[in-house]
Amino acid sequence: TENVCGTNGLGTSAFLKRPIVVHGREHFFARYNNLTCVAAPIFAPDGEVAGILDASSDCMSRQAHTQALVAMAATQIENGLFREQHRGHILIAFHNRGEYLHTLSAGLLAVDKDGQIRAANRAARVLLHGLPASAGRRFADVFRARFSDFVDEGRRKERQRLEDDVGSQFVATIENTRQFPMAHRAPAPGPTPPKDTAPPFVSADPRIAAIVQRVAVAAARKMPVLIRGETGTGKEQMARHAHAASRRTGAFVAVNCAALPDGLIEAELFGYTEGAFTGARKGGSQGLFKEADGGTLFLDEIGDMPVTLQAVLLRFLDDWTVRPVGGSKREVDVLLVSATNADLDDAIAKGRFRSDLLFRLNTLEVTLLPLRERSDFAEIARHLLQKIDPSIELSPDAIERLARRDWSGNIRELRNVLARLSLNEDGPMIDAAAVDVLVGPMDRERPASRPAAGESLPTDLHEIQRALVLSTYAETGHNISKTARQLGISRNTVYRALRGKQD
Structure with a gap:
């Protein structure tokens, strides 16, 4: 325990209740300074810590994959405990992205024969974060589908090989059956790009048409493309256009960076070999980077990318090689397209995003106009x-x-x-x-803010501008980027107004 041995892998992980790496001199006692200890807690189905899994080695022998292996093994054990406790219930695995359905990041629900949810594992609670506690709720209330219909559909799909179905919303499977969508289905994009590379979306605005052309040229030259824009402006559609324009014969693989579990990032992206850890799938997993080999890797929501993933991605961009957990290096050929609606400049200033990574991703940077x-x-x-x-x-x-x-x-x-x-x-x-x-007849234009009673109007031009900036800044919920866009000024002008300086 930490109160006896000070900072150490087992004790500190048990105290913090999260995975941890204690390297060399980070140990409290000097006699452990030659060790690197990687530890992860194992949680029982009731949420209590059931044990700690630790891998220790001498400092010189430590490997980057050890932390991922320990985290994966701990999750595998937790899922095993969950299955053991709920043997008498129907177990359902689900995820909001089909490619993660048969991985350790899939959610697990235990449901009784009457369709009432009895328990959910950690991943399920994360995936259902927008809903009330799932335990005790009825399956139909959470997924908007009758439980009997869901089970019947699963049994029907078990008798068929519908390997081309990809769920566009939540995808689920009853254990030992094939995956099928719980909502409507969308066909997976074909591996061969269309002959006509005209965008499958409207680009009558000359500014959008110019962006479409630039993206097509960059994609044909295998240049990394960064697409910025507000939510809903069509960033993924532009990424798919880049894939088609590149004439690449591989798949278009979309990765939601914000959804990748922090402790399993390398396994999800780089894959793992058969037998790399207890419970690993037969034949292993090729990983998302390898899946995109010869095609396009679309990194969505890079502004919400965990710092751990940023370091992993930088290492990949150095030599375009992947090393599966438990395997050897192999080179991949991918077109890299990224997208974000976040203010990356602000994220870099606050230390949440690496500037050296941004330089690697934005060989061509385009911003899609809001509607x-x-x-x-x-x-x-x-x-x-x-x-x-x-x-x-x-x-x-x-x-x-x-x-x-x-x-x-x-x-x-x-x-x-x-x-x-x-x-x-x-x-x-x-x-x-x-x-x-x-x-409703809602109009975009809003009346200009008026001074409060007894408040005098500013007469100096700079003060008038500053008053307008401050009022707009308040209306946008103190969002600097929105304020700048709405007023058609630079972000620096907004900063100066907030500091009270003249433009």
Whole structure:
């Protein structure tokens, strides 16, 4: 224990209840200074610490994979304890991304024959973070599907080999059956890019058309591309366009950087060999980087990438080689496309993102315009509605009314609104009245802020500008980037206004 032996792998991990590495002189007692100890707690199904798994070696023999191996083994043991305790229940594995379904990061639920959730493992609790505690709830309340239908579907799919199905929302499997989607399905992108590299989205705005062309040229030259833009502006669609334009014959593999479990990053990305750890899948796992070999690796939400993953990615970009856990190095050929809606400059200033990694990712950097600033709004709206219901059209006044809205959710939000309008409309034409009934006559323009009673108006030009910046800064929830975009000024101008300095 830490109170007896001071800082050490076993004791400190037990105290902190998280994985830890204690290297050399970080040990409290000098007699352990020649050791590197990697430890991870093992949690019982009731949430209590059941034990500590530790791998110790002399400092000179330590390996980068040891921490990943220990964390994977601890998770494997936890899942084994969970299965053992719930032998009498139906066990369901699920994940919001199909490629993680048969990995250690999948969630596990124990459900009784009546469809009531009895327990959830740690990964399941993380994946269901937006819902109330799952234990004690009914399966249908959490997943919006009848439990009996879910079981019947699983048994039906067990008798078929539908290996091309990829769930676009939560994907789940009843243990010992094949995976199947709990919501609607979307076909996996084919391995061969289309002959026509015209983008599968509207780019009538000249500024977007220029971006499309630049991305296509960079992708053909295998240059790393960084796509910035607000949520819902079509960053993944642009990444898929880069993949098609590159003429690469491999797969398009999307990785949500924020969803990768911190302790299992290397195993998920680089893979592992058969027998690398207890419970490893037969044949091992090739990993996401190897899966994208010859194709495109799309790193989404890089602004939320854990620092651990940033170091791993930098190492990969040095020589474009991967080393599976328990295996040997091998080189891969991938087109790297990244995307973020985060302010990376601010993240770098605060130490949450590495500037040297950004320089590797943004050989070409493009920023997708928010929907409210695009000149092709009408074309986008008609294109989306055509895909939703080809029998319905938008009237010019309906488009004008929709174009007034701020669309903070951008194209994704517009698609959802159009889908609701298509359900509510009886005739072949959606007009302005239908738009006002559903979403209200909300106008993008807002009145300028007025001074409070007794407060004098600023007369100096710089003070007027500063007052406008401060009022907009408050309206945007103290978001510097949004303030700058809304006023059409630089972020530095916003910083100067906040400091009270003149422009």
